Amino acid sequence: MEIHESAENYLEAILALSEKGSVRSIDVAQHLGFSKPSVSRAMSLLRDNGYVTMDENSFLILTPAGREIAETIYERHRLLTQWLTWLGVPPEIAAEDACKIEHDLSPETFQALKDHIGKHPQLNQG
CATH class of the missing domain: 1.10.10.10 (Winged helix-like DNA-binding domain superfamily/Winged helix DNA-binding domain)
Structure with missing residues (x-):
């Protein structure tokens, strides 16, 4: 859909x-x-x-x-914000950028990102 x-x-x-x-x-x-x-x-x-x-x-x-739909987008937003913050992006900018990215990622890319984060416990600190 x-x-x-x-x-x-x-x-x-x-x-x-x-x-x-x-x-x-x-x-x-x-x-x-x-x-x-x-x-x-x-x-x-x-x-x-x-x-x-x-x-x-x-x-x-x-x-x-x-x-x-809302849960899918919200999950993407939270995970992308967390990841960008971990990379050193200030939280406010990370949230703004996550909002821009969350709509355009393919399901495959998002799943790969989730899998990567799941393999690195230090990324789950957020």
């Missing part, structure tokens, strides 16, 4: 924010630094495509398809 990078970012944000509690569109807007109308439009598209639902309290809920 192929979706746009922007949709992946929205789904990843919902997942990350949901670790702290219920998520509304305004939370996503603040997290990503986007306007509320832009996020509302994106949430409408994500709902129409079956990635997100909204409950009676206007809380956003990832569907299984949305959660799968």
Whole structure:
């Protein structure tokens, strides 16, 4: 299943924010630094495509398809940030760069990176 990078970012944000509690569109807007109308439009598209639902309290809920995408991107983000930080990149820059890289890596390259990190315990310190 192929979706746009922007949709992946929205789904990843919902997942990350949901670790702290219920998520509304305004939370996503603040997290990503986007306007509320832009996020509302994106949430409408994500709902129409079956990635997100909204409950009676206007809380956003990832569907299984949305959660799968969000977890994949979030895992990539965390691992890439950890790896870049280990290489000596300042944490803030590592997180920004990971956000740029996470969408473009092939599954094969990401798996190779995961395998490499798994073989080097010092990389798992993050």
